[in-house]
Amino acid sequence: xxxxxxxWPTASIFIxxxxxxxxxxxxxxxxxxxxxxxxxxxxxxxxxxGHGGMFQFHHGVFYGVGAYTAALMLTKTSMPxxxxxxxxxxxAALIGLIIGWFCVRLxxxxxxxxxxxxxxxxxxxVYRWYSFTGGDDGIHxxxxxxxxxxxxxxxxxxLIILVLCLITMYMILKSPFGNALQAIRDNPQxxxxxxxxxxxxxxxxxxxxxxxxxxxxxxxxxxxRSVFADLLFWVFSLEIFIMCLLGGWFTFLGxxxxxxxxxxxxxxxxxxxxxxxxxxxxxxxLVIFFLPEGVMGYFQEIFKxxxxxxxxxxxxxxxxx
Amino acid sequence: xxxxxxxxxxxxxxxxxxxxxxRVGKGEIVAVIGPNGAGKTTLFNLITGQFKPxxxxxxxxxxxITQLPPYQICKKGITRSFQIVNxxxxxxxxxxxxxxxxxxxxxxxxxxxxxxxLAVKETKDIxxxxxxxxKEKNIAGSLSHGDQKILEIAIALGNEPELLxxxxxxxxxxxxxxxxxxxxxxxxxxxxxxxxxxxxHDMDIVFSIAQSIMVMRHGQTIIQGGLEEVRSNKEVQxxxxxxx
Numbered sequence: 001x002x003x004x005x006x007x008w009p010t011a012s013i014f015i016x017x018x019x020x021x022x023x024x025x026x027x028x029x030x031x032x033x034x035x036x037x038x039x040x041x042x043x044x045x046x047x048x049x050g051h052g053g054m055f056q057f058h059h060g061v062f063y064g065v066g067a068y069t070a071a072l073m074l075t076k077t078s079m080p081x082x083x084x085x086x087x088x089x090x091x092a093a094l095i096g097l098i099i100g101w102f103c104v105r106l107x108x109x110x111x112x113x114x115x116x117x118x119x120x121x122x123x124x125x126v127y128r129w130y131s132f133t134g135g136d137d138g139i140h141x142x143x144x145x146x147x148x149x150x151x152x153x154x155x156x157x158x159l160i161i162l163v164l165c166l167i168t169m170y171m172i173l174k175s176p177f178g179n180a181l182q183a184i185r186d187n188p189q190x191x192x193x194x195x196x197x198x199x200x201x202x203x204x205x206x207x208x209x210x211x212x213x214x215x216x217x218x219x220x221x222x223x224x225r226s227v228f229a230d231l232l233f234w235v236f237s238l239e240i241f242i243m244c245l246l247g248g249w250f251t252f253l254g255x256x257x258x259x260x261x262x263x264x265x266x267x268x269x270x271x272x273x274x275x276x277x278x279x280x281x282x283x284x285x286l287v288i289f290f291l292p293e294g295v296m297g298y299f300q301e302i303f304k305x306x307x308x309x310x311x312x313x314x315x316x317x318x319x320x321x
Numbered sequence: 322x323x324x325x326x327x328x329x330x331x332x333x334x335x336x337x338x339x340x341x342x343x344r345v346g347k348g349e350i351v352a353v354i355g356p357n358g359a360g361k362t363t364l365f366n367l368i369t370g371q372f373k374p375x376x377x378x379x380x381x382x383x384x385x386i387t388q389l390p391p392y393q394i395c396k397k398g399i400t401r402s403f404q405i406v407n408x409x410x411x412x413x414x415x416x417x418x419x420x421x422x423x424x425x426x427x428x429x430x431x432x433x434x435x436x437x438x439l440a441v442k443e444t445k446d447i448x449x450x451x452x453x454x455x456k457e458k459n460i461a462g463s464l465s466h467g468d469q470k471i472l473e474i475a476i477a478l479g480n481e482p483e484l485l486x487x488x489x490x491x492x493x494x495x496x497x498x499x500x501x502x503x504x505x506x507x508x509x510x511x512x513x514x515x516x517x518x519x520x521x522h523d524m525d526i527v528f529s530i531a532q533s534i535m536v537m538r539h540g541q542t543i544i545q546g547g548l549e550e551v552r553s554n555k556e557v558q559x560x561x562x563x564x565x
Binding site: 204208250 | 411
């Protein structure tokens with residue numbers, strides 16, 4: 001990531017994002033922050049879907065679990081907020097471990113169906129358990145400590161956590177484990193034959209991804225100061241899935257692009273018509289037909305000949321990520 | 322080193338392997354031959370754990386490995402190449418072999434070191450032996466069929482096996498590639514002291530490499546023995562060689 005060629009463009013984008021809140025209206029700061037939060041969620045999903053090749057159809061559950069864990073600890077206990085923030089991803093990863101343990105025993109569509117069922121179970125609990133989770137009312141008006149009280153400070157907090165998470169995810173994907181995960185995606189049978197315990201690696205992949213989903217959930221609480229059961233509803237999970245597909249699920253940064261496209265559409269087209277999903281649908285159809293590897297995948301394809309010369313040491317595909 | 326005893330495997334009503342016996346001694350090169358559908362590939366799948374036998378025993382280095390999953394059998398020291406090309410098409414040639422090398426070294430679950438810099442020497446050594454070093458940066462899926470078959474063997478070598486199983490290593494290759502592959506297999510046996518078990522349709526290849534031959538028909542072992550013994554066996558001539 002800190003290769004000379006990419007360092008300055010990356011750094012300048014980062015600095016631009018840092019100073020942006022100083023001169024754009026609050027509303028845009030909010031939308032940007034929402035894009036960051038959702039990007040992190042989409043990227044965590046892409047770890048299992050794009051790089052791991054597993055049909056994680058109900059990823060929203062772990063986002064919701066992370067958000068609810070943080071929200072409940074902030075409202076129902078007097079523990080310091082940092083503990084709530086750390087508990088969010090950990091509890092999400094734990095639920096990921098339990099659900100994943102069952103799911104990795106199945107493949108493809110069966111994996112997806114089982115996950116939707118188990119995830120919906122958790123949604124039902126959250127949705128129905130009024131006395132604890134607030135049911136379909138959710139939890140509102142969560143008080144943030146003074147450090148995160150303004151929108152701008154939340155924005156910076158979210159941006160920094162996002163960058164830290166992205167760096168960690170990038171390292172994981174380029175590690176031997178990341179390689180093994182992608183090898184399993186391409187050919188699970190062959191992986192078994194070279195001594196890789198496929199199920200255990202898939203489960204570890206799910207746990208890592210759900211951990212980051214939980215982190216995104218915590219950031220959602222920081223931004224919105226509220227949680228609601230819709231976060232865990234399967235329709236929302238499908239939306240995250242679409243973000244990955246749209247952006248390019250074999251690329252590292254594709255999901256961010258997909259998230260930005262969908263959230264921008266919803267915000268700005270959604271203003272004029274409630275049928276904004278119609279436009280989303282048309283875009284999706286076009287992408288599937290003309291850019292099967294997603295928008296980011298398309299750009300990478302264009303720049304590939306140029307990049308091939310630059311990249312050194314046995315990596316050409318998904319090099320720029 | 323490897324003993325297969327009266328192994329049986331059926332799919333629904335079809336007896337794919339019906340009483341196969343096989344002995345492979347350390348350092349030996351053993352060939353399995355038989356007409357199409359004789360159960361050779363199924364037998365290999367049983368040895369490497371892709372399928373579980375219905376009956377019978379598979380013993381490797383005095384240890385019963387009959388019920389182990391494939392990844393554990395691999396860790397015991399048996400690896401294989403596949404008849405139909407079975408590689409990681411989206412990874413580079415280097416990446417394909419490195420996955421196996423890292424798995425063998427027990428470093429696959431390392432989360433935070435960049436994989437690029439790990440096991441480079443070991444991986445390149447293997448690519449050098451099989452002659453793919455100049456193509457290490459190519460995407461595996463873009464290689465020619467012959468090179469992909471060679472890559473198959475290279476991946477299997479990544480685990481530093483004691484017993485290497487090759488399922489029709491030269492299938493679909495041009496005559497030159499076939500010749501090169503035969504040389505490679507001989508070299509591996511000599512240089513690395515590998516024990517090799519393979520199956521092959523081409524009798525010339527079988528008789529030029531193998532030291533011992535096992536003949537299968539309808540899932541059953543007819544005979545296993547030295548080249549001359551097999552060549553002169555009546556039943557074998559009738560079942561197989563005679564028909565050539």
